[in-house]
Amino acid sequence: MPDRSARRIVAATLLAIVSYAAAVAPAAADDEARRQGRFGIRLLEIPENRLDDPRSHAFIVDHVNPGTTFTRRLEVFSTSSRRQHVNVYAAAARVGDAGFTFAPAHTGNELTSWITLDRTAVDLPPHGHAPVTATVAVPPTASKGERYAVIWAEISSASPGPSGNVALVNRIGVRTYLDVGPGGEPPTRFRIGEVTAARSEDGRPRLVADVGNEGERAVDLEGEVRLSEGPSALSAGPFRSAGVTTLAPGGHGQVTVLLGGDLPAGPWRFRFTLRSGRVSHTATGTITFPAAGQQAEAKGDPSVPVLAACAAAAVAAVVLLIVNLRRFRRRPLDREAA
Template sequence: MPDRTARRIIASGLLALVSYAAAVSPAAAYDHEGEQGRFGIRLLEIPENRLDDPRSHAFIVDHVNPGTTFTRRLEVFSTSSEPRHVTVYPAAARVGNGGFTFAPGRAGNELTSWITLDRTEVDVPPHGHVPVTATVAVPPTASKGERYAVIWAEISSASPGPSGNIALVNRVGVRTYLDVGPGGDPPTSFRIGEVTAGRTDDGRPRLVAEVGNTGERAVDLEGEVRLSEGPSALSAGPFRSAGATTLPPGGHGQVAVLLGDDLPAGPWKFRFIVRSGRVSRTTTGTITFPAAGERAVAKGDPSVPVLAACAAAAIAAAILLVMNLRRFRRRPLDGEAA
């Protein structure tokens, strides 16, 4: 007979809200909403050198040298009219072909062994909040590279029903991306490849960009599309991707943006912007949206590097032509002394 006291996890993920922590720099909150209100966890501080990095408003993102110790203040909050008992702990995560993935339960890794919380259990009053400080102590012997973890806030409750002996567990967390190594922050870079147009099963148009991480840190890629010069000189947008595509260094994936379901097929001029934190890339071109079930490859405009290369080639050709003309003019005529 199966163990009837087995725990069942019914929610495990990061749900982004547009929210701000009081009296501090804007910080994204991650929460879970249930029948008894919301509970969540959010950052209360951002490193001064990363204030212009949107990822640092949502996640713990940093680069430090081996032997460094630093802290981050967080806050556990609840909108419930009842007090909530919340467990807080770090657990392992990884970035791979499947994006940012969480280890089951409380499984640890190297990074979680460096993280200490000043509170592992908090009692949040009705409609209240409780601060939690995370201390990250990187050993002097730590090897170079980026590590990943999540700081979870978790609530357990007995399930309804005749037995009531199965625990329902809701947890939400803040991601941690910590790079370790001498010197400065490794470069963050990515490229946009082919852009294709298609439609969802219900006929809604979308643009999909192939992307590749060419830098040395993981990226969380979000897309934005603007359309112009459409039928009857229409413009549309901006349209934004519903979520982020997380890629490890050297990884490849797609960024998809759904567009308005009432858009004419085109042709359209598009501007596709992909961002991760402070880094952005843009590609432009022309597209006509196909019928449902079909796929169309965008006709791209020449990129800035291509145009620059063409301009450089034209200048070099002009210089060579001028030099040849001067040499031709200096050649002695027949019968002239050299």
């Protein structure tokens, strides 16, 4: 039976995955894109239990038991002043060292074999839109683990030029992250490691955080940096990462945030916050930006786990001291009683 849980209609953020599969000059592709107008695909609903998860407003993100069937409503739209024929289909994707990557053309995988769309093409009137429903039927025999796919909207047209026999393909899609397994959803965890300051060759400062995904689900990391206690008590920010860094479970990577080009070298206090969905962590410390083309390691503050370990060691030392004092006081009394 399809999942009947309550859902909320949302204006989901459009995922900017665009692929140009054409052997034409970039200028020709740009001209054709302008002529066609903008088109896209977006989510219209998310599960009620994920309303507080920003990723679920842009992507299909879920955890289900084997044998579950559920649906998601999407919308294909166009801002073009002419009619558009848009193909809609699901194709394979993966998460690895290169982040979230998608397969060429209509390549399938296990997850795409579970996805059925109620229409494979839509004809949009000028400035039109049309709903599309995706049904995901997970087999009862599905193994535990997270799968990835993209639901694409695609427009094809002949390229301009002497021959006109090369297809120009534009596609844009919505990512799908589906975890399957009995019981509750596996944890999402990541760790911020070393933070490094650097300057590009043109002198623009940046902060780079090493990150490790210690959970059982992929993470889409966005970074934000705030600076304070700088020269003459200056503060700056927030500065945000330009894109999203996707890490597979067990994967490692870096998140870079470019800062203002006119910032003095420092020293500064920094707060580097990383978020993926509901989960966020912050690294703090001090930094002085190096000369152009160089880098310097930030001096980080002790992390919460380190502080907790120190506190636990202090408590253990106090307990041991109290026990030893009690033993010391008992010995004379025991001898007198004998």
